[in-house]
Every structure is written in C-alpha cells, then in structure tokens.
Amino acid sequence: MKTAKKILMTQLRDKTTSRTTFRNTTQQLTQVLAHEAMEHLQTKTKNIETPLAQTTGQIYTDDIVLVPILRSGIAMLHTFLQYFQNAAVGIVGLKRDEKTAQAHWYYENLPPITNNHQILILDPMLATGGTAIETLKKLKGRGAQEEKIMLVTMVCAPEGLDAVKKTFPKTKIITATIDEKLNADKFIVPGLGDFGDRYFGTE
C-alpha cells in the first residue's frame, strides 16, 4: 500500500488542497490504515457453514476498542467503525504542558477494558509523542496490555516514534509516513499543518 499512501499523503500535504478534498482523502487514507491495522490483529479459526458445506473462517480473537483522541482522532473514527463494526469506542481529550510534562484530561469516557481487549488509538499526528504516551499510560492503568494496543497515525515525527517506542516498546505503530523532524514550535516538518484545523475548517 506504499503507492496509495504516497499519493494520498501528497494531497493531504499540499496546502492548496480544498477542504472537501482534504476530507475525502482523509477517509481514503484511513481505509488504507484500517486495512493495515487488520493485518496485525490476532485472529482465530471459526467453523461456519456456507449454503453448500462446512468450512473454517477467521474471526478476531479479542474484542476491539477504538480510542480516538480529540479533536483530530474523530476524523478517523467513522471509517474505522466501518471496518470494526462491533468495536466499543472510548473517547479521550487531553492537553499536555510541554514544559511541566503535566497532562490535563479534559475529557475521558472509556468503556470497561480488560487485558483481553485489542485497542486501537486513533490520532492522525504523532509529533512529540507526549499525548500518545499519556493515553497509553491511561489505558494500561485501566487494565490494557501494552502489546494489545496499537497506535494508528498518518504522519509521525521521528522524535515521537522514538519516545513512544522507548516507553512502550511492545506497542505497534501504524503510519502513512515518517517525516523529517519537528520544528521549534513542535510541528511536524514537512507535515501537513494542523490536521484538525484543516479537516474541520477552523484555521
């Protein structure tokens, strides 16, 4: 899916891309990421009957929980719900003070979580990794297993990837691209700007 990712990312990066195209492209790239996420999920055999014969198929081993991070993660939610139709959805919102490293949780509404749940965190941009790490800590604290949490992003900065991998080495990260670096304002470069502002039109 390398070509699909490159072509769709080109549209998202281009600052002349219209709001409508940005939204449509986001949905397409989210589908690509959902397909990729599926490849990493544990499945088990299930016996089924077709109208003609008995056969075996595959189902997910674990119940799935989607955790979009406000506000941008909401842009990926609807498409993920099409692929993971039975998933529960836990919504979180947090602001992180980069200087004090203190997280302020302004919203948190998670379903019951056990170590048998497979969790997919949705957040289009992984910059410093601060928000992702706080969310991972929160989920682990609620009983999730680190190796059963996957972080689904569109654009990563190497700094954020390193930070997450250092704290949670067993967590898988799915992304469309790993960019060069963060700038002084902690924006991903070349990146695509502020995802939420472009998707929701608030810039």
Add this chain to the structure above:
Amino acid sequence: MKSTKMITAILACTQTALLANGLLVDSQNKMRNAKQLFTTILRNKNTSLVDYRKATDSIASILACEAMDHIALKKVTAQTQLAPFVGLEFDTNVVLVPILRSGLCLLPTFLRYFETARVDFVGLARDEQTAQAHWYYKNFGTLTGNEYIIILDPMLATGGTAVEVLRKLKTSGANMDKIIFVSVVCAPDGIEKIKTEFPNVKIITVSVDTHLNDKKFIVPGLGDFGDRYFGTE
C-alpha cells in the same frame, strides 16, 4: 403490546398538543414512516450495537435533509449537456456544531450533506442543581452572523445544555435567526426552554416524547444515546 400502543397514542397526543400551543418543533410532518421505523430500532433496548449505529446514520440522513429546508439557497445558472438550466446552491457558509459526546454520532452523515461546512466542537457539563456550565472543550472559528449554524445533539432533555450553547453562540456573533438545532428525541421541557429564550431558533427532531423522569432522562426515549452508540454502557 397494549402498552406499546398506549405509548404511541400518548406520543401522538403530545405532538398535537405542542402544535396547538404554538410550541411546535420546526420539523415537518414528512418522512414519518422512515422516522418511526428507525426510532423503533433506536428505542428498543435489545437492538445490537451495529444496528444502533446503522439506524443512527439513517436518521441523521433524514435530519440533514430536513435541516436543508431551513437554509437559504441562491439560484445558479449552469449548463446540462443539452441546455442551460437554473439550479440552486447554498447562499452562505454552514457551520456544524456537534455537542460532545453524542453530537459526534450525527457528524459523519451531516458532513456528507454539508461537504464544505466548518465544524466547531463544544463540550460542556452542566450541574443541574447550580445550573452552572463547565466548558471543558470549545473550539470555535470566527462567526460573522451570515453563516447558518447547525447544532447537533441527539437528545434534547431539559434544554440546559442547548441554551448554554445558544447563549455562547449569540455572544460569539451568531445570527439567532440562522440557527438550527438538530436532535433525534426531545422532551417538551427542552423545546419550551429553547423557544422561550430563543424563539427564532429552529428545532428539527424525529420525536417529541412524553416527559422527563426524575433523573431527567427522556421517557420513553432510548436511554443514553452516547453510551449506546459508543458501546460504553
């Protein structure tokens, strides 16, 4: 069976009463079958998560089409392959304002109908005793007074949250004649509260239910919309 029939009858009476009092919601009496079929799915406590979500999307489509009827359009001239024709397009910008959390359930469908709309999120918790609103989230763009604003919140119960959001929009520069409040299920209390303070705000809904219980839940209602849609109950 008897109780179901009774509830239907009570609902019909309430709606008539609301119309007679001039306390009407601005939903037209159209697409009644579609509305009743999908609300039956939403109300039924045995409906699965998947079916609940599908029914929400279907209801949202109906509501989006109804909301469009309250938005000003302008004529545009274009060409078919054969001849020029006069068509219509939105006259001004549209801003969607989903109220967290359950307003998010209506958002994807509304974005399909209002493709270029900006989306402003608000989240607030309201203490019913002190009537104090705590805004835990607010991400508003600039309002000029020209745009149509569509507030999305599936449940209109006491109207407390709705009125707080409307007041905030008013002080932010919104034109109150261009606001459409979209809900799935309403209590008469909520409609009255909005219409008393903001008579020009349009209210689009699928059903006006009988009353609020002592916990301020809409009865018969459908439970907690967000818990059922997101599977957090």
